[in-house]
Amino acid sequence: MPARKKATSKQGASAELPALQGRILQGEITLSDHVHEAVDSLRELDREYAMMTAISEELARSQAKALDAEKRKLGKDILRARPLLGLCVSFKDAICVRGVQSAAGSKALKGYTPVFDATVVSRLREAGCIVLGKTAQDEFGFGSFSVNVGKDFRIPRNPLDRERCCGGSSGGAAALAAAALFPHVAIAESTGGSIAAPAAFCGVHGLCPTYGLVSRNGLIDYANSLDKIGPIARSLDDVSRVLDVIAGFDAADATSLQRTMAPEAMPKSIALVKQEGVAEEVASAMWDAVKRMESSGVSYKEVSLPYTAKFALAAYYIIATSEASTNLARYCGLRYGFQPPVEGSAEEHFTVTRGEAFGAEAKRRILLGTYARMAGYRSAYYERALAVRSRIIAEYQGVLKRFGALVSPAMPLFPPRFDELSQLTPLQHYAMDHLLVGPNLAGLPHLSIPLQARLPAGLLLIGNHLQEKTLIRLGRMA
């Protein structure tokens, strides 16, 4: 079995990229050799864990060849132009890569090959990264465990235990980040926790940035007011390196922030959010991490977020499914993706095509979102959820005025086994997100750090808008 059985040490993982770049600059290895080895290794991992929806071998080889030529011309100066030279990156299937199938894990988009790169893709390519392919996910991001994959897609398996889920919805991304035997960062996406949850379950680091900090241009949307793109990696150094490249204003995204990240700061105190329903072993590992931060000079105090704890889950699902139901209206089987030969009226064509294309959870969320926006129900559900969201944002801001960050577990339990998940109702699935939907509704950056426990679990650090660098600093202490 090729995967790492245990997470690489923090120091070891951080040093992987500089070591590779040193070998490339010394002429010990070419980028083409490096890519050849990485692709072979990736194919073996994918056979074992099903974490990929597409492997872009041809693209990776052509990138390597071009970078080899550039290195011959520029020598060591190439690092000035390409600071991430040789770093292999993968993209969640919902992120468009030119010429590579980008289906958001759905049969509705099977066969769709974008004619452009998402902004994050072009920025990372410009920085010298090698695009290895697309990673598995819940269909359109509709899930917390990566078991709601679209029709004809494979369910990714956790590299630390094949019988357990990877978390979701960016499950393939976290699985590859945990298992890759070469320097690699996965680019994932979170709507309600889809970066932190799989990072926690696969024992790696996942950063969901401030809403609007990283361009969404080229992302196949789940819910526009909630979607954020961010990195999952084995080391915080890799998270930070990649964030520096992908963050920043993009005129192609109407919600892109025209502000930059705040400089790194050292918080004097953090707030430990009281949470119910957390497994004892996970809570114990979290306390160990809090004590380590305390020994580094960060005091803590327990706080409650009663309004968020009570209403965030309902508000999140109403807003997310409402936005999803409008976003998914575009998949009608005419312009791209699944296009079955249907005869009849246009309405019959759309209805039959969509019925065949979408999986069970996608249909459930489209129905919920459509219902929540219908005349007669809109004010009771959708508009009310927006009003609740305003209060949730205010509650977070109140606490973040007094503390440098909030802390809780990322997920309340260890990664469930597939047989355990199959026993849960849809509502029980949704409830598993209760620790993560709050910061996602408020657009707050949050970082999951691996906890030291019997099975993978994550410590969640939540900061104020644009405080990503401070979260990374805190994460190093945990």
Place this chain on the structure above:
Amino acid sequence: MDTDTIARVARLARLSLTAAEKEAALRDMGGILDAFSLLETAETGPERALHPLQLPPRLREDIAGSSLSQEEALANARSKEGYIKAGRVR
């Protein structure tokens, strides 16, 4: 939640459902919406957070820019002579 409402919502969403899917929708949506009706009890103010941050409206200058060519725009569609080719309309 009842079968007529499920059928109405599915029609609005242009979504065909099998008999088993209709049954599952009836069972699941009722429970989910019951749980989410908790929102009725929430105290709220006049604000409606469409986005998590205050985002000023941003419009680009009204100048023609580059866009996809017709060939690129149709690259993923079944097309004929520059048009999308749809199924036969009865």
